Structures are given as structure tokens and as C-alpha cells.
Amino acid sequence: MTTIFFQQILNGVIQGCIYALIALGLSLVFGILEIANFAHGEFYMIGAFMALFSITFLGVPFFIAMIIAMIGMAFVATVIERVVFRPIVGKPLINSMLLSFGLSTALANLALYFFKADPRKITSGLASYRFSFLGLYITGERIAILVLSVFLVLLLAWFIQYTRTGKAMRAVAQDRTAAQLAGINIRRIYSVTFAISGALAAAAGTMVGAMFFVNPEMGFTVVLKSFVIVTLGGFGKIKGVIFAAILIGLVESLGGGFISYAYKDAYPFLLLILLFILKPEGLAGGK
Amino acid sequence: MFLKVDNLTAHYGRVKALDNVSMEAPKGSIVSLIGANGAGKSSFMMCLSGVLRPTSGTIEFDGQRIESAWPEQIVSLGLSQCPEGRRVWPKMTVLENLEMGAFSVREPRVVGERLERAFSLFPILKERQWQLAGSLSGGEQQMLAIARALMAGPKLLMLDEPSLGLAPIIVEKVMEVIKDIRAAGTTVILVEQNAFMALSIADHAYVLETGKVVLSGKASELLQNDDVRKSYLGI
Ligand SMILES: Nc1ncnc2c1ncn2[C@@H]1O[C@H](COP(=O)(O)OP(=O)(O)O)[C@@H](O)[C@H]1O
Ligand SMILES: [Mg+2]
Numbered sequence: 001m002t003t004i005f006f007q008q009i010l011n012g013v014i015q016g017c018i019y020a021l022i023a024l025g026l027s028l029v030f031g032i033l034e035i036a037n038f039a040h041g042e043f044y045m046i047g048a049f050m051a052l053f054s055i056t057f058l059g060v061p062f063f064i065a066m067i068i069a070m071i072g073m074a075f076v077a078t079v080i081e082r083v084v085f086r087p088i089v090g091k092p093l094i095n096s097m098l099l100s101f102g103l104s105t106a107l108a109n110l111a112l113y114f115f116k117a118d119p120r121k122i123t124s125g126l127a128s129y130r131f132s133f134l135g136l137y138i139t140g141e142r143i144a145i146l147v148l149s150v151f152l153v154l155l156l157a158w159f160i161q162y163t164r165t166g167k168a169m170r171a172v173a174q175d176r177t178a179a180q181l182a183g184i185n186i187r188r189i190y191s192v193t194f195a196i197s198g199a200l201a202a203a204a205g206t207m208v209g210a211m212f213f214v215n216p217e218m219g220f221t222v223v224l225k226s227f228v229i230v231t232l233g234g235f236g237k238i239k240g241v242i243f244a245a246i247l248i249g250l251v252e253s254l255g256g257g258f259i260s261y262a263y264k265d266a267y268p269f270l271l272l273i274l275l276f277i278l279k280p281e282g283l284a285g286g287k
Numbered sequence: 288m289f290l291k292v293d294n295l296t297a298h299y300g301r302v303k304a305l306d307n308v309s310m311e312a313p314k315g316s317i318v319s320l321i322g323a324n325g326a327g328k329s330s331f332m333m334c335l336s337g338v339l340r341p342t343s344g345t346i347e348f349d350g351q352r353i354e355s356a357w358p359e360q361i362v363s364l365g366l367s368q369c370p371e372g373r374r375v376w377p378k379m380t381v382l383e384n385l386e387m388g389a390f391s392v393r394e395p396r397v398v399g400e401r402l403e404r405a406f407s408l409f410p411i412l413k414e415r416q417w418q419l420a421g422s423l424s425g426g427e428q429q430m431l432a433i434a435r436a437l438m439a440g441p442k443l444l445m446l447d448e449p450s451l452g453l454a455p456i457i458v459e460k461v462m463e464v465i466k467d468i469r470a471a472g473t474t475v476i477l478v479e480q481n482a483f484m485a486l487s488i489a490d491h492a493y494v495l496e497t498g499k500v501v502l503s504g505k506a507s508e509l510l511q512n513d514d515v516r517k518s519y520l521g522i
Contacts (some may be wrong), residue, residue, distance in 0.1 A: 170378070188403060
């Protein structure tokens with residue numbers, strides 16, 4: 001019983017780190033462009049396919065495939081920002097909600113048409129290494145995923161806190177006009193923000209594609225869960241979002257393990273509803 | 288002419304904020320813009336900074352046409368603005384605010400020199416450099432906003448109501464700093480609520496009413512003008 005418990009905790013933390021990668025990108029885009037991007041799940045899906053095809057057709061190893069997917073998706077996300085979202089920056093939120101919802105449906109259907117619905121798996125070549133400690137089992141693949149996702153989250157936090165571009169991103173998020181008056185090219189900041197959000201989503205898609213499956217509809221529930229995470233963690237708060245992501249990962253994993261696996265996807269939303277009732281000011285408190 | 292604005296017109300949607308505004312600023316001068324709330328003073332500055340696109344008219348700055356330039360290009364050319372309401376980034380430190388003010392500057396040596404200058408102009412900012420800008424008092428935030436605008440190394444600095452909401456002693460300090468900035472060779476455009484102060488410190492002045500220039504001339508002469516005294520000086 002306790003072994004299962006700790007096993008589920010471990011799985012939940014891994015899942016939570018992956019959610020953090022996805023939700024942080026969504027949160028950055030929301031904070032900096034003031035856009036709600038419902039097509040973010042499709043960035044994750046397309047990224048996963050990029051990695052899958054890199055392995056299948058180019059025969060590259062898992063890590064290289066992930067890097068190819070991140071670069072490829074950064075590029076695609078930048079183009080999408082420029083063509084689809086740039087014209088509606090500064091308009092009320094409903095514009096981006098409708099537009100991105102349409103984009104999400106279009107991208108998912110295009111993927112369905114070209115890639116077909118059958119679920120495929122990304123082979124990392126690390127799943128066969130099994131380690132056990134204190135009665136817990138973990139595969140080499142999961143260790144790699146845990147390390148990689150934690151590394152990417154820390155890299156992002158460092159980038160935003162200490163680099164010139166990262167500081168400019170924070171400046172744009174806090175006051176766009178003041179940023180322009182300081183000589184910050186906000187169009188470049190928008191591009192960089194989408195590139196980062198696309199790259200992180202692609203990394204997450206690759207990881208999930210290795211642990212579970214890749215299919216054209218994989219982005220749908222993920223984007224909704226990510227919005228739950230961003231709402232719980234506080235919009236634009238990096239630490240809050242990471243914390244909320246791990247919490248959601250744990251809730252799903254423990255709920256799935258101890259209550260019923262069938263409702264796994266429902267737990268995050270139940271938690272959100274519960275929180276709205278019990279603590280309307282959000283996890284991170286007011287402000 | 289260092290700055291020459293011709294027939295500038297600007298709209299917010301269908302609302303006209305500026306109506307054929309023309310003005311000039313010679314190099315090294317202080318030019319004041321006065322006018323009631325909603326007259327279009329801030330909109331005028333936002334047009335010059337490239338944040339608000341004019342509907343028509345031209346802006347020539349230091350020999351270059353800038354009415355359709357991007358805001359960051361205008362900053363690089365040497366035109367900076369310290370906006371109304373300070374608008375410092377509240378969740379960034381004082382030091383980060385200043386660093387970002389020099390975003391257009393590529394050489395770290397130059398950024399370092401300007402930082403030294405900002406700290407000598409406003410020693411309190413040096414003391415508080417690790418504090419979040421949002422935790423500063425109103426007066427300190429105003430100093431930070433001016434210092435941030437100076438970090439870009441402007442040839443022309445626009446200040447939008449820098450004394451708004453400040454204690455008289457801080458206002459004194461701000462006015463001293465504006466004189467110092469001009470003495471160092473920077474041209475200044477000053478928008479002030481306090482028309483008396485704006486006119487005392489300026490060489491030339493323009494009076495705006497509902498987006499139009501209704502009066503302009505030497506500041507010393509406007510101080511004596513009956514309409515100005517009645518409408519803006521309350522005399
Ligand atoms: N962001 C905005 N959107 C719509 N109208 C605006 C905006 N900013 C200013 N205005 C309008 O433009 C006119 C000029 O305003 P402003 O330039 O702020 O004047 P001032 O700085 O002289 O007080 C006013 O009628 C004001 O209501
Ligand atoms: Mg104003």
C-alpha cells in the first residue's frame with residue numbers, strides 16, 4: 001500500500017514537471033501578449049509528431065529528436081504568432097480565445113488528416129533500463145524525463161530572471177508602453193515568447209509521446225488542464241505555476257491510483273472548482 | 288530646427304486627440320506644453336515617441352523624419368520620454384529598471400557610466416537599487432522614471448507631468464534636476480500641471496486646448512499674457 005502510494009507520488013511528480021513545461025509557455029504568452037492561446041495544446045501535439053518523425057525517418061536518438069522538435073516548433077510558433085496573433089494583440093481577450101480555438105481545431109484536424117488517428121509511441125530506447133530503490137520502480141526513460149523537464153524549467157526561470165531578453169520580457173509583461181518608451185522592440189519580444197512557448201510544449205510532447213502515445217487529439221485535454229494550472233498558480237507567476245503543475249500531477253496520479261483511473265482527467269477540474277469555492281483568491285493569494 | 292513638428296493630427300478610434308499641431312524646439316532649450324486635462328499633451332508626446340501613430344503630419348527630429356518610425360528606433364535616435372504616472376516596472380528592482388532604460392545601448396561601459404551618473408543625480412536610487420520599484424515612495428518612483436529615461440542617453444528628453452502628486456520639496460528637486468539636464472546639453476520638452484512652474488523654467492511654451500495650439504511664444508511673455516494668467520495661472 002505505501003509502496004503504491006510512493007510509486008504514485010513519483011509518477012505524479014514526473015507528470016507535474018511535464019505539465020509545468022506546458023503551462024509555463026501558456027502563462028508567458030498570456031502575461032506578455034495578453035493572449036489566451038487555446039492552440040497551445042497543438043504546439044505540444046505537433047512537437048510530439050516532429051520528434052516521432054525525426055526518430056522514424058532520420059533515425060536520430062531520442063535527445064536529438066527532442067531538440068529537433070523544440071527548434072522546429074519554436075519556428076512554427078513564431079510564424080503562427082506573426083501571422084495569426086500579432087494583428088489582435090491589444091484587443092479584448094475574447095478575440096484571441098475565439099481565434100486560437102479555431103486554430104486549435106484546424107491544426108488538430110490537419111494532423112488527423114495527414115498523420116491519421118492511430119496512436120504511436122516515441123521510442124526513447126531507455127524504457128528497458130529499470131531501476132529499483134526502496135521498493136520503487138523507475139525506468140531509465142522516466143529518470144531522463146524527470147531530469148530533462150526539471151532542467152528545462154530551471155533554464156527558463158534563469159533566462160527570465162537574469163538575461164537581457166528575459167528582463168525585457170518581464171518589462172513588457174508589467175507595462176508594455178513603458179517598455180516601448182525604453183527602446184525595447186516589443187515585436188521581437190513577442191516572437192521570442194512564442195518561440196519559447198513552442199519549444200517547451202514540443203519538449204513536453206516528446207516526453208509524453210515516449211511515456212504514453214502520440215496522436216492528433218492529444219492536445220485537447222492538456223490545454224484545458226494547463227489553463228487550470230495557470231489559474232491556480234496565478235497568471236504570470238513562474239513559481240506559482242510550477243507549484244500548481246506539480247500539484248495537478250500529484251492529484252491526477254493519486255486520484256487515478258486510489259480513487260478511479262477512469263476519472264483521471266476530471267480530478268484537476270474538480271480541484272479547481274473546489275478551490276474556487278474554498279479559496280476564491282487563488283493558491284498564491286491575492287494580488 | 289532640432290525638433291520640428293508640422294500639422295500633427297492624431298486619433299483614438301474616431302476621437303480626435305490632436306488637431307494640426309505644429310511646434311518647434313531649438314537645440315538646448317526647454318519647451319513647455321501647458322493645457323487643461325484632456326487637451327492632448329500626453330497624446331502629443333506619445334506621437335513623438337512612436338507609440339501613438341499620427342493620422343497626418345510630419346515630425347522631424349535632428350534631421351530625420353520620425354513620424355512613421357518604430358518606438359525603439361526613435362529611442363535610438365536620441366528621443367526619450369518619461370511618461371505620465373511614472374510607469375516604472377513595479378516588480379523589477381530599481382537596478383533592473385535602470386538597466387532596461389538603457390536597452391538600446393549595446394556597450395556595457397556606456398551603461399556603467401550612465402548608471403554612475405543616475406546614482407550621482409539621485410543618490411537615493413543607489414541606496415535602494417536592490418529594492419523592487421513598486422516599494423518606492425511616489426517621489427522616489429518619479430526620480431527612478433526620470434533616471435530610467437536618461438539611461439538611454441537622450442538628446443531630447445520629454446517629461447510628462449513629472450511633479451504630479453509630489454510634495455513641494457520633491458517638486459523643487461525635480462525642477463533642479465531638469466535644469467541640470469538642460470545644462471548638460473539635453474533639450475527638454477516639459478508638460479506640467481503647474482503652469483507657473485512650467486513657464487518659469489522654460490524658454491518657449493505652447494498652450495494646447497482640445498488638441499489645438501491656441502497660443503505660443505516666449506515663456507516669459509506668456510507669463511504676462513492675460514488669457515494665460517486667467518486660465519492657467521489662476522491670477
Ligand atoms: N488611450 C486612449 N483611448 C481613447 N481616448 C484617449 C486615450 N488617451 C487619451 N484619450 C483622449 O484624447 C484626448 C487627449 O488626452 P491626453 O493626450 O491624455 O490629454 P492630456 O495629457 O493633455 O491630459 C482626451 O480627449 C482623452 O480623453
Ligand atoms: Mg496627460
